[in-house]
Amino acid sequence: MKNFVWVALVVVLVGCKKVSETDTSLPSQVLSNVAYGNDPEQKMDLYLPKDRSTANTKLILLIHGGGWVSGDKSDFSSYISILQDRLPGYAIANINYHLATNITNHFPTQETDVKAAVAFLLQNREQYQFSEKFVLLGASAGAHLALLQAYKYTSPKIRAVVDFYGPVNMTDLYNSASNPLYKDALKTLMGGTPAENPGLYEQSSPINFVNAQSPPTIIFHGQLDELVPVSQSENLKNKLINAGVATELTIVPNVGHDVWPESEMNAAFTRIVQFLQQHVP
Numbered sequence: 001m002k003n004f005v006w007v008a009l010v011v012v013l014v015g016c017k018k019v020s021e022t023d024t025s026l027p028s029q030v031l032s033n034v035a036y037g038n039d040p041e042q043k044m045d046l047y048l049p050k051d052r053s054t055a056n057t058k059l060i061l062l063i064h065g066g067g068w069v070s071g072d073k074s075d076f077s078s079y080i081s082i083l084q085d086r087l088p089g090y091a092i093a094n095i096n097y098h099l100a101t102n103i104t105n106h107f108p109t110q111e112t113d114v115k116a117a118v119a120f121l122l123q124n125r126e127q128y129q130f131s132e133k134f135v136l137l138g139a140s141a142g143a144h145l146a147l148l149q150a151y152k153y154t155s156p157k158i159r160a161v162v163d164f165y166g167p168v169n170m171t172d173l174y175n176s177a178s179n180p181l182y183k184d185a186l187k188t189l190m191g192g193t194p195a196e197n198p199g200l201y202e203q204s205s206p207i208n209f210v211n212a213q214s215p216p217t218i219i220f221h222g223q224l225d226e227l228v229p230v231s232q233s234e235n236l237k238n239k240l241i242n243a244g245v246a247t248e249l250t251i252v253p254n255v256g257h258d259v260w261p262e263s264e265m266n267a268a269f270t271r272i273v274q275f276l277q278q279h280v281p
Helices: 002-023 073-086 109-123 141-152 170-176 180-190 198-203 230-242 262-279
Strands: 029-035 043-048 058-063 090-095 134-139 158-164 217-222 247-252
Touching (some): 058 073, 058 141, 073 090, 073 262, 109 134, 134 141, 170 198, 170 230, 217 230, 247 262
Parallel strands (some): 058 134, 134 158, 217 247
16 A cells, blocks of 8 residues: 555656646747837847747847838838748847937947847847847848848857848949939938048948858849849859858849849748758758
8 A cells, every 4th residue: 555655656746747847848928129228229029939948949130121211120020920930940039220310320320239139139048048049131221230240240150141132332332322312321321422431331331341251141132123233242142152151142033122022022931941941050
């Protein structure tokens, strides 16, 4: 009888241990407007997957476009569920940053914001439970900021970049801009023209910082882009190849700057998943 009671007690304790272990698994979580700095503009949304850990959960950081003078993290809202579906093991951070005006927030304010967001995520990864494997994804001006962070700074090491039609040579972009509004946006961001602020245009051009240690980069660009010439992405691809960096460039026919058919976006996400599986194991 005593043996029976002891065996029963062991079974109960083992069962309790299993329940306890199950209870410690983390549920998925959405955290809105998390502050990554002291300014009201320095906010991010975090989408944390279930069963995440500092060992296995990668993070993808989204940076919206808008010509550095407009836009919001909500611009990526419709893509969050797609990313969660296609990259279920990733945490997602979607950030806002200071927008330039004629008076305030000139470059490098935006670069500093992205750097601060990356540092915040790295410092708090134990709290949120994701690893040091960071991927950056940006569109247009956001892609420019993503590339600049990935190429210009070696710590923390960015594992890969997803670049949707991002400018990479700011002087060439200004000189080739056929749309006067885009020239105005660049002058607003830089506080002047390339002739007036040549050093700032050089320091803000991601292509100038490409080297053999730059992270793998996948690039998408519309053939009919009227704001950022396809040559910007072609020149970036060539420089990455010459530096021995893994890269892919997809030029999408009959597509402009930022309004892409759903079929093309689906194809792009398929390529992104394949690229990240290969280069961010």
